[in-house]
Amino acid sequence: MKNIVIGRFIPGNSFLYKMDPRTKIIALIILMISAFVLRGFMNMFIALGLILLLLLLGRINIIRVIRGLKPLMFLLLFTFTFQILFNETGPVLIVFEQEASWTLHYSWLNILAVVGVVFFWFFTRRFVRFRLLYLVATLVGSIALLINLQLGYVFNTGDLTIHQNAVETGFFIMMRLIIIVTLSTILTLTTKPTDLNLGLESVLKPLKYIRINTEEMAMIIAIALRYIPTLLDEANKIMLAQASRGVDFSEGKMKDKVMQIVSLLVPMFIISFKRSDELANAMEARCFVPGNPRTRLHQLAWTYADTITIIISLMALASVITLRVVGINV
């Protein structure tokens, strides 16, 4: 259990790595706001192109970024489908007329049932042998439900009309989510967790006016980061100890698995409490008093490059707002 990588930081060397974590966080926030203001297909693609350029210049592995987007797929498809089905503004693009025997009944309860089925599929798919077949079965089942169920008020039957705004808004939401997730992936890939912590502490400092002590929170996160490898080591030891007594962590039914996890969790909890007690003693013995002023060994240095980065991101925000106000939403 040596050399555990915490977070998603990948060591590298480019201007993105050298940047002050505060700059990256602030720039990320500004660019996120810009992404929300942005409209128009052309503008979206330009933004995506710029991000791609950033990835290339920052020498970031694009495959890793795409892998980071993967868990988002479900959410993206879901929001897009929702828009297509329910957004009824703007000119009509296409109309799918349905035969009488195949009428789909859209009512809130029906949709809830389908969502339930989809969720069931989502959480149980890993336990099923033929996953593709299971997916197809779920889809067919959902459509069958919509055809046969008529729960509650049916506000739309059969005909599916796709409106222009539905396609646009759905697409924009998808693009915005992709842009935001990509940007934050850049942050986490290029910033060490400890630096990220330091940066967050510094950026969130104004929160002290509403009596939130960011220094303490940062200390808690720093200690958590410090103890993750140690606790993983401990978990590994316990698993081996339990395995030597006949607990098999890889096989068995759902119920057995829960019991096995309990046999891991209970000792983990006890050990963690004991550790934290000793750690608290060690910290206090070295004059740590929560809330007292401390000097810091790690101090962030703001450079020219950081100012320029912030100015560039502010310019991006300004231009996006201008585009919106002027009405260039191509």
Next chain:
Amino acid sequence: MNIIEIENLSFYYQADKPVLKDINLTIKKGEWLTILGHNGSGKSTLAKLLIGLLRAKSGTIRIDNEELNQNTVQSIRRKIGIVFQNPDNQFVGVTVRDDIAFGLENLSIPREEMIERIETYAQKVSMSEFLNKEPHALSGGQKQRVAIAGILAMHTDIIIFDESTSMLDPKGRRMILDYMKTLNDEGVTIITITHDMKEAVLSDRILVLKNGEVLKMDTAANVLKDKITLEKSNLELLLPLKVINRLEEKNIKNEELRSYLWQLSLTG
């Protein structure tokens, strides 16, 4: 000059089960005292009382002529440091450098001086080339050395070693013992808590605790050969002393061998 004065110190979690009873103890500046005792004899509790992690039920502790109470605990903690048993559970920083810095940050030492002190004391415990290493890349002995550096950097006069070598391999233990010796020679007052006789023999005086009471308090040499006291507190004689005892039992008289064995036991 007495740097630590303990008078009638008592402590308990439940009133009917005292952990420490009427401890009286003075420690001179620059002295090396060992507190010996079996598990549950109250030796670690005594250490925690000294550094103000627990509060005494009665009695007083004076450290450097300052009485330990709620108001003085912070200033007293600047004078007294403690190295605990488990090397993992006292490593606060993400790296060696951060860990040595932790105490200094708490004392609000300016950054430039902090960097200077980190370099100096890392060098002192031979951890200079490990400054950027993370704790899981270090051995137990190295982690304990970092803990020592962290305390030394705070310029403490007294260091308590609370079974600090019990989780280390022989090499790591040897090294920590050597550091204790060096520090003591440089004038640092040292209190070691242990049940290892080899460690105890290096010190000036030994305090033997049993069930929270002082069983014996004498020079290291006198305690080591006191078979009865050691037996009472479940401690074992050092091997050369055992040999001397056996020789006496068998009526084998060889003065030269005897004195050699005695010397051997005193050097640990």
